[in-house]
Amino acid sequence: MRTESNSPVPGGPSAVGREGRQAATIYDVAKLAGVNASTVSRALSQPGRISAKTDKKVQDAVKALNYRVNPVARALPTGRTKTIGLLVADITNPVFFDIARGAERAAATRDYTLVLAESAESPETELLAAQRLLAVADGVVLATSRLSDDQIRQLSQSKPVVVINREVADVPSVMADIETGISQAVRHLFMLAHKSVAYVAGPERSWMSRRRWEIINDRCNWSNISAVPIGGSAPTVEGGRKAAMKVLESGATAVIAYNDLVAIGLMQEMVGGGKDVPDDISIIGFDNIFGSDFTTPPLTTISSPLAEMGASAIELVLRAVGATEGAGDIGDLATELLIRGSTGKVRIPPR
Amino acid sequence: MRTESNSPVPGGPSAVGREGRQAATIYDVAKLAGVNASTVSRALSQPGRISAKTDKKVQDAVKALNYRVNPVARALPTGRTKTIGLLVADITNPVFFDIARGAERAAATRDYTLVLAESAESPETELLAAQRLLAVADGVVLATSRLSDDQIRQLSQSKPVVVINREVADVPSVMADIETGISQAVRHLFMLAHKSVAYVAGPERSWMSRRRWEIINDRCNWSNISAVPIGGSAPTVEGGRKAAMKVLESGATAVIAYNDLVAIGLMQEMVGGGKDVPDDISIIGFDNIFGSDFTTPPLTTISSPLAEMGASAIELVLRAVGATEGAGDIGDLATELLIRGSTGKVRIPPR
DNA sequence: TTGTACGCGTTATCAG
DNA sequence: CTGATAACGCGTACAA
Numbered sequence: 181m182r183t184e185s186n187s188p189v190p191g192g193p194s195a196v197g198r199e200g201r202q203a204a205t206i207y208d209v210a211k212l213a214g215v216n217a218s219t220v221s222r223a224l225s226q227p228g229r230i231s232a233k234t235d236k237k238v239q240d241a242v243k244a245l246n247y248r249v250n251p252v253a254r255a256l257p258t259g260r261t262k263t264i265g266l267l268v269a270d271i272t273n274p275v276f277f278d279i280a281r282g283a284e285r286a287a288a289t290r291d292y293t294l295v296l297a298e299s300a301e302s303p304e305t306e307l308l309a310a311q312r313l314l315a316v317a318d319g320v321v322l323a324t325s326r327l328s329d330d331q332i333r334q335l336s337q338s339k340p341v342v343v344i345n346r347e348v349a350d351v352p353s354v355m356a357d358i359e360t361g362i363s364q365a366v367r368h369l370f371m372l373a374h375k376s377v378a379y380v381a382g383p384e385r386s387w388m389s390r391r392r393w394e395i396i397n398d399r400c401n402w403s404n405i406s407a408v409p410i411g412g413s414a415p416t417v418e419g420g421r422k423a424a425m426k427v428l429e430s431g432a433t434a435v436i437a438y439n440d441l442v443a444i445g446l447m448q449e450m451v452g453g454g455k456d457v458p459d460d461i462s463i464i465g466f467d468n469i470f471g472s473d474f475t476t477p478p479l480t481t482i483s484s485p486l487a488e489m490g491a492s493a494i495e496l497v498l499r500a501v502g503a504t505e506g507a508g509d510i511g512d513l514a515t516e517l518l519i520r521g522s523t524g525k526v527r528i529p530p531r
Numbered sequence: 532m533r534t535e536s537n538s539p540v541p542g543g544p545s546a547v548g549r550e551g552r553q554a555a556t557i558y559d560v561a562k563l564a565g566v567n568a569s570t571v572s573r574a575l576s577q578p579g580r581i582s583a584k585t586d587k588k589v590q591d592a593v594k595a596l597n598y599r600v601n602p603v604a605r606a607l608p609t610g611r612t613k614t615i616g617l618l619v620a621d622i623t624n625p626v627f628f629d630i631a632r633g634a635e636r637a638a639a640t641r642d643y644t645l646v647l648a649e650s651a652e653s654p655e656t657e658l659l660a661a662q663r664l665l666a667v668a669d670g671v672v673l674a675t676s677r678l679s680d681d682q683i684r685q686l687s688q689s690k691p692v693v694v695i696n697r698e699v700a701d702v703p704s705v706m707a708d709i710e711t712g713i714s715q716a717v718r719h720l721f722m723l724a725h726k727s728v729a730y731v732a733g734p735e736r737s738w739m740s741r742r743r744w745e746i747i748n749d750r751c752n753w754s755n756i757s758a759v760p761i762g763g764s765a766p767t768v769e770g771g772r773k774a775a776m777k778v779l780e781s782g783a784t785a786v787i788a789y790n791d792l793v794a795i796g797l798m799q800e801m802v803g804g805g806k807d808v809p810d811d812i813s814i815i816g817f818d819n820i821f822g823s824d825f826t827t828p829p830l831t832t833i834s835s836p837l838a839e840m841g842a843s844a845i846e847l848v849l850r851a852v853g854a855t856e857g858a859g860d861i862g863d864l865a866t867e868l869l870i871r872g873s874t875g876k877v878r879i880p881p882r
Numbered sequence: 883t884t885g886t887a888c889g890c891g892t893t894a895t896c897a898g
Numbered sequence: 899c900t901g902a903t904a905a906c907g908c909g910t911a912c913a914a
Contacts, residue, residue: 203689205907216885221909231883251667252606253907257890261603263646263667271632274821281622284649293667295614296645298635316602316614316644338554444825470625471822474795556891567901572893582899604891608906 204245213241224249263293264497265313265320266490267306269383271298273415274469275439275486279323279344282490290498292318301383303327307335314339319497322346323490326385340500342493345484346387352500354492354510358466359395361482361515365436365464366399368480368517372525374434374462376406380423380446382415382438389415389438392466396436408432413442420445424453433461433526440465440472440481447475447522458524468518477521485513555596564592575600614644615848616664616671617841618657620734622649624766625820626790626837630674630695633841641849643669652734654678658686665690670848673697674841677736691851693844696835697738703851705843705861709817710746712833712866716787716815717750719831719868723876725785725813727757731774731797733766733789740766740789743817747787759783764793771796775804784812784877791816791823791832798826798873809875819869828872836864 206224210217215234223230223238230238241247255261266283268276284294295317299306303326310327313320319340325332329348335341336351343353369377379396382389393409400407408430413419420442427435427446437443443465447457457463457477465472468483492513498504557575561568566585574581574589581589592598606612617634619627631645638645646668650657654677661678664671670691676683680699686692687702694704720728730747733740744760751758759781764770771793778786778797788794794816798808808814808828816823819834843864849855 207907217908218886218910219884221907222884225909229883234883248662248666250907251663252603252612253890254909255603255890256607256892256907257909259890271628271635274628277622277625277628280647284622284647288649293663294647296631296635296647298639311599312602312644315599471825474822474825476825476827558891568891569893569902570900572891573900576893580899585899601891604906605893606906607891607908608893610906 203250204247205250206247208245209238209241209247212244213237260318260501261316262291263295263317264494265295265297265310265317267297267299267310267313267320267322267325269299269301269306269324269326270415271296273324273439273441274471275467276323278469278486279490279493282487282492283321283494284490285487286491286494286498290494290503292494292498292503299326301326303331303385307331310335310341314341318501318503321490321493321497323493325387326383340497342496342500344489344493352496352509354489354496355512356484356489356515357512358392358482358484358515361484361517362392362395363399364517365480365482366396366403366405368519368523369434369462369464370403370405372434372462372523374405374432374526376408376430376432377434377436378408378410378427378430378432380410380420380427380435380437380442381412382442384412386415386438392436392438413438415439415441417441417445417448420447421449424449427461428455434464434523435461436464436466438466440467440469440479443479443481443522444472444475447479457522459527462523462526464517464523473520475522480520480523481518482515483518484515488513554601555598556601557598559596560589560592560598563595564588611669611852612667613642614646614668615845616646616648616661616668618648618650618661618664618671618673618676620650620652620657620675620677621766622647624675624790624792625822626818627674628821629837630841630844633838633843634672634845635841636838637842637845637849641845641854643845643849643854650677652677654682654736658682661686661692665692669852669854672841672844672848674844676738677734691848693847693851695840695844703847703860705840705847706863707835707840707866708863709743709833709835709866712835712868713743713746714750715868716831716833717747717754717756719870719874720785720813720815721754721756723785723813723874725756725783725877727759727781727783728785728787729759729761729778729781729783731761731771731778731786731788731793732763733793735763737766737789743787743789764789766790766792768792768796768799771798772800775800778812779806785815785874786812787815787817789817791818791820791830794830794832794873795823795826798830808873810878813874813877815868815874824871826873831871831874832869833866834869835866839864 206217206220210220220238223235287294297309299309322343332348379393397407410426413423424446443463447463465479465481468481472479492510499506557568557571561571574586635645648660650660673694683699730744748758761777764774775797794814798814816830816832819832823830843861850857
């Protein structure tokens with residue numbers, strides 16, 4: 181491999197060759213403006229602390245050279261990249277998109293940029309990815325973590341970490357208040373005369389899946405409904421399809437799925453198998469993802485304000501890094517049952 | 532504002548306080564290993580060019596101190612951040628989801644990280660965002676650009692830029708071969724005896740929208756079908772709803788929408804208004820987005836391999852920065868008509 | 883208010 | 899094969 185650059189740092193920018201004219205630095209600006217580089221630096225970051233005409237000279241030079249600060253150079257002495265990491269278990273999951281949307285916009289508003297990473301549902305990958313993100317970003321949002329509480333706490337020692345839909349001692353989080361949504365759902369099923377409801381769980385390592393089950397079970401007990409758990413399936417449409425048979429065999433007249441994807445898979449498989457929804461079986465999902473109202477019948481679901489949650493998570497990180505004022509906790513975000521067409525009165529009495 | 536740090540650079544890492552123990556540097560490693568910092572650097576980046584036992588000493592020290600390279604420090608002399616920017620017009624658009632999915636995975640495979648930005652459909656915002664991305668990332672992918680050819684070319688002078696679904700001279704791009712898909716669609720409509728089809732266009736500034744119209748118009752002429760353009764609506768479900776009336780008034784018996792979102796809005800509005808799809812009117816979308824098969828009837832659509840396109844775009848950027856071998860163009864990616872339930876034989880003859 | 887000088891953590895040249 | 903050292907671009911005590 182040969183190097184024919186005369187740059188002081190051969191690997192450096194000027195060695196790339198492919199690039200256009202070398203970007204201007206504060207030194208170039210300083211020279212043109214007839215001031216010192218440090219003055220330029222100040223003029224750019226602390227507009228007040230500079231004399232009016234020096235400022236003008238600098239601004240003119242900046243325009244003339246089309247100067248832009250080099251963010252990575254700025255980040256080195258500063259330690260801040262104005263970047264926030266967003267880590268999700270599975271990019272494919274529509275839940276993530278709503279979160280990302282809220283997060284991106286919240287970040288952009290504060291002039292921060294989002295850095296994306298996916299863990300492919302693997303705790304090991306997630307840990308590595310989180311560490312990599314923390315090395316670049318000023319803070320990280322864990323959207324659907326499969327890590328242990330300890331691991332998360334440990335990560336949060338170096339830089340601000342915020343988790344979504346998960347409770348970890350000493351780590352700030354943004355939670356959906358699923359209790360109310362679930363209560364509404366169970367009451368809804370109760371009114372429709374259901375006596376037995378199944379819960380199709382998500383990934384084993386999902387904290388949220390376990391939590392949802394606990395609350396569903398609890399509320400069902402209150403209402404004298406028997407709740408039957410149906411073990412860990414993938415949180416996808418396919419996962420839902422595969423779980424359909426087990427649900428049917430359970431004898432339940434209604435089913436609550438870990439999320440909308442699973443619910444949709446369940447519905448597809450059941451309708452495809454000749455069952456009628458909701459006459460034969462009622463289906464409820466979680467999250468109100470994009471498209472959950474496209475189905476026939478449209479899916480009844482416990483909706484979470486995903487975009488807001490993404491935004492709030494960013495907001496919390498921003499506070500932690502001191503980029504924004506605000507204080508106090510962000511209370512759990514409201515959740516509600518969206519009654520659409522996939523739930524109805526029981527027709528076939530439970531055996 | 533007071534500063535009580537004794538760090539040489541007060542704004543620097545050690546001043547943050549919130550952070551845990553200061554991260555180890557190569558100097559710490561060097562000291563512990565009893566070698567020079569530059570040796571550590573080499574041991575880490577060029578494993579071959581170091582003696583076996585020096586290497587071991589370094590590795591041990593690395594583990595002992597739990598050392599991690601500082602990516603921003605590395606990026607300064609190097610000029611490479613191992614980061615690629617992905618810029619989209621609207622995060623909310625499901626088309627973007629699939630592209631992002633493919634892109635993220637392709638990037639992760641090569642050990643690159645994705646940086647996200649949204650332009651909110653505004654050319655000004657897009658330009659600014661692109662410039663910001665280019666300052667941080669090693670290259671940028673423009674997924675749904677609203678910029679002019681010149682602006683894009685200009686951006687691509689500093690660092691590699693790849694566009695998706697857009698043709699710009701001198702700028703590498705990843706394109707879906709929409710001709711075949713559209714040909715299939717028009718032929719399909721022809722076989723169903725349609726004589727007049729409407730095209731509901733997308734945003735005025737969308738290059739893709741114009742191109743789709745051109746080809747549709749062309750193919751319709753071939754088949755002696757009259758094609759009627761229905762001007763720029765927002766590329767959203769809402770945009771589709773608003774355009775429904777105009778479509779009906781046009782007297783067309785079939786409509787091709789700028790994308791699936793618009794098509795779904797169209798369908799919702801029409802079905803809501805008492806029309807039957809496809810008996811009264813056939814509807815075809817573009818892209819085969821997530822959920823487009825959830826509708827009733829499921830949407831017939833011209834599908835693009837969005838995830839592959841995202842991946843290919845990243846691949847092209849990676850080649851340009853020399854991070855990956857490969858050469859040659861990436862041919863246009865195949866497109867095909869997915870015939871589902873929203874298209875059928877004309878029932879009402881055109882007036 | 884402005885200039886001087888140094889350091890942020892890493893890479894790469896150049897001697898040894 | 900390894901050590902010393904300059905430089906990447908910028909921010910900021912400190913002195914002027």
